[in-house]
Amino acid sequence: MSRHPLLLLALLSSPALVVWEMSHGFDPAAMRAAEPMAHRKGGYVGSDVCLSCHPSQHASWERTFHRTMNQIASPETVLGHFDGERVEFFGDWARPHRDGERFVIEIPTGDGGRRVAEVALCVGSRRYQQYFEEVDLPAGSRLERLPLVWHIEADRWMHMNGVFLEPDNEDWDVHRSNWNRNCVFCHTTGPMPGMREGVQTAFETGVAELGISCEACHGPGGEHARDYRNPLIRYAAHMDIGDGGGGADLVHPPRLDAQRESAVCGQCHGQRLPANLADLITWLDTGPSFRPGERLENHVTPVTRETPSVRASSPDLFSQRFWGDGTPRLTAHEYQGLKASPCFEGGQFSCGKCHTMHGGDPHGMIEEEMRGDQACLQCHGEIGADIPAHTFHKKESAGSRCLECHMPRIVYGVLEIHRSHQVEIPDAARDAEAGRPHACTLCHLDRSLDWAAQELDRLWGDGRGDYPSPSERLDGAPLSMPDGVASLLSGDAVQRAVYAAASGNPNGAAWNQGFLRVHLLVALGDAYPAIRWLAKRSLLALEGRMASGIGESLAAWEHDADPIERVAQLRKLIGMLVQKAPASLRPAADRAAAFLIGEDLSPMMQEISALLDLQSERVISIGE
């Protein structure tokens, strides 16, 4: 008998210990909820809570760049080289370095002095990483962007002024923007900017998660997680008994209709304003009201070319993000492009038709086959049976790839040119008059828009005039000129950026013609550093396919170096090309003048200058 209490104690000891530990011990979810800025309002619980039931989905999300969109600065998250080397820009310099565990950047103050700014937050992890410092204020705080970014692929520092598409600007602080009232909306989950009443510069920001996590697409998960802790509800749902156990379900985007599914992506990949502009103040406090599963347009108005600016100092704020025909030309407007596509009218076309959030390549969130023809053939299968009959190009050529013609690369963003998400049929007249790049001549850079219109009509219009010839180019350059030359010299900044990138396609129809290198060298003198960067990259790509003797000097040429030295080096590069280029790059005598070059590849500067004068005087300033 004396053993019974002891046995009872033994039986109860381990459960009692476990229960005690559960209530007093280390709790990972509680620890993350206590991280800087984390909130658990509005039903948000954070991605850790999803892990226990959805480990494979959690793992497939964890490898994405969505997760690492925003990160607290730490040795594990900072990608830039804080090695103490000076980074020079427009005669001044910054010095990223470590101070113990801290990441700091010594930067100019604008009045001749210098100060040390501590990196608190990193934004971005795929193309480049930006850095923000925390500024403490009496009514709260705010995170302000520092002037240097780390370009991941190029493995180098750059100044912020060189990664946005805008002219050279010596002001180090022109992009010192406020994270709490800008970035927070799309680069976090469950953002609550927490703007202090009456103090529009101070914030007490909270986010469900730094980065784009489960609840950004599936909606706040608190109720679902709580209900589904009950095994009866779980197994009723697994076995589809009754109403699935009656637990609160989350939104599963692929099960939504195309409109609502795309809205999940469009809440960030579709720049927008509150449907009622007066709600902007509410947004700046409690965040956007849209939740996955809802109609996006019930909450917001996606911006278009016609959307009036909300900034008096920048009347073209929104219109400059679109080509003349309304096609988006800046990233984060993919939702607008998608909705304007004829495919969208069928009610089946949505982001998820091509993209996947839990599979494929995190670069683009896409399965490999969807990067090719399969993206279109899943609906237009009949074309796949005989692709050349539709494309009039060889089966293997770029001209037979659906996306090259119907989703051309005409969108600027993060120092790169991306595919348009507005699926369309090429139209030379439309594109010439809208001042936008044309799919045919992005590859056939040596051909004019007039030629493109004739070919479109001959091959796809059966000569019926379905594809009219353009009446004029918006930039004023002659219609008969090769579009690659005219757009690089006379186009507006986005047009020039697109053609600077397209000219470097080593599989393009004109890659082996010397005029491309001449005009890319001219583009190295562009007033926009981003265009110079793209032009240099293209030249290096062409050099990689066929050397012209300038490769080494070109690689050493810096697109953001001191302007006087930069231009002097550029002149030398042009001289080297004229001197060293192989005969195969030199044009035939009767064709040279059409490309504004001599037979020796020397640029016809007078004619080129006349075209450069046509560049739109309107200053383009678009960010990411």
Added chain:
Amino acid sequence: MDATSRRLTVLGFYLLAVFLPLGLTLEALHALKVPVYLEDTLRRELWTLAHAHGNLLGIVCLLIGANGERLIREEQRRRFVARWLTVGAVTMPLGFLLGGVLNAEGDPSLFILLVPAGGLALLAALVRAAWGVKD
């Protein structure tokens, strides 16, 4: 059954009495999706090991308690084996269990030191028992 074997048998039952309910408790934590358990992978591993080792060593104690006199004939040697088996069978699963209590992120608590100590005790018992069987 001599006193040594009886003590081992009792210990075996007590180990099962402690660590079988632990298994049931862990299953309940899974069933109820208790985040504080499921999200700490280290704690999950330690407690699973505690459950497995506790029950396995309990069964070992029962087996040796029942058959010790036949397997290890020498009384002194049998007492030695029983003593160190008792130490190992208690400290090792207890080390795993308490290692997952009040642990920090990524590391068990210092009770985990009981595990290697228990392991050494079990090794000593095993070696001595093996020699005993040979004799």
